[in-house]
Amino acid sequence: MEADVRESTAPQAPSGRAQRIAERTRAEGWKKPPRRIETSECITCDTCLRSCPAEFGAIFDIGLDVVIIPELCSGCPSCVLECPVDCIYVDEDWTPTEESVWNHIELTTEGA
Incomplete structure (x- = not known):
């Protein structure tokens, strides 16, 4: 029985969203390109942020x-369907996220 307790309390590698944050990489199996928000059109209503599924949690206020x-x-398309001003587009030519943004993400997800 003691072995069972030790196994269940052993630290496990992060999975899913936590792993993508830790590795700062996109899941290889995702076929669709990511989305992007055109900031010049966005009214900062945060509707997209609230509609993004928790397992992705891809939208942040920066x-x-x-x-x-x-x-x-x-x-x-969850965020696209909810955006009242249609400012979210497919981002075929996305670039890796900047270090300063990752630092913000890590601060806002600690303890989550």
């Missing part, structure tokens, strides 16, 4: 802008 982190975005 200063005055709302952004989609491509490494966390599966390309699903």
Whole structure:
């Protein structure tokens, strides 16, 4: 019985969203490109942020802008369907997220 307790309390490698945050990479199996928010069209209502499925959690408030982190975005249309101003687009040519944004993400997800 003691062996069972030790096995269940052993630290496990992060999985899913936590792993993508730790590795700062996009899931290989995702077929759709990520989405992006056109900040010049966005009214910062946060509707997209609230509609992004928790298993992705790809949308963040960064200063005055709302952004989609491509490494966390599966390309699903949840945010697009809820955006009142249609400012979310497919991002075929996405670039890796900057270090300062990852630092913000880590601060906002600690303890989550």
